[in-house]
Amino acid sequence: MSIQMPGYHQQxxxxxxxxxxYNLRSIRDRVHHICRQHMNQIVRIExxxxxxxxxxxxxxxxxxxYLAVSKQGGYRAFFGSPFSSxxxxxxxxxxxxxxxxxTLLYT
Known part of the structure; x- marks a missing residue:
């Protein structure tokens, strides 16, 4: 959707x-499915x-x-997430x- 503003040309x-x-959507959907299958499991991500x-x-x-990580000094995330931890x-x-x-990490 584009909005025309009077007096402006669009480039x-x-x-x-x-x-x-198409490729990005495919990747996003595949990774989303993998994440949903492994909720609340410990993973290593690169x-x-x-x-x-x-x-x-x-x-x-x-x-x-949304990945819950251990606090190890310093602040690395925002507080007040809707996902409790x-x-x-x-x-x-x-x-x-x-x-x-x-990578799924087994405990």
Whole structure:
């Protein structure tokens, strides 16, 4: 949807290739399904930026994974999440299509 503003000309700065959009949606949907199957389980996650996180999958919704991680000094997440967690955990939000590897950790 585009909104025309009087006196302004529109110039498209970026438009995603339809194949890329299809691939991203496919990845997002696949990872969402995997996350839903492994709710409340401990996982190790590697992101596209090389960050490695270990935590418990709390929820997965609208392309976002909510991961409960242990507090280890410093603040790494926002408080007041709608997903409750023990007081020794913080909730991180991760974009599903930025995840490279999700490894299930057995306890």
């Amino acid at each position: 498209v700065l970026y438009q995603a290739d339809p194949n890329v959009v 992101t596209m930026d090389g960050q490695v996180l270990v935590g418990r999958i709390v929820n997965c919704d609208k392309g976002i994974m 023990p007081s020794d955990e913080l909730i991180l939000t991760l974009v599903l299509y930025e995840l490279l590897v999700i």
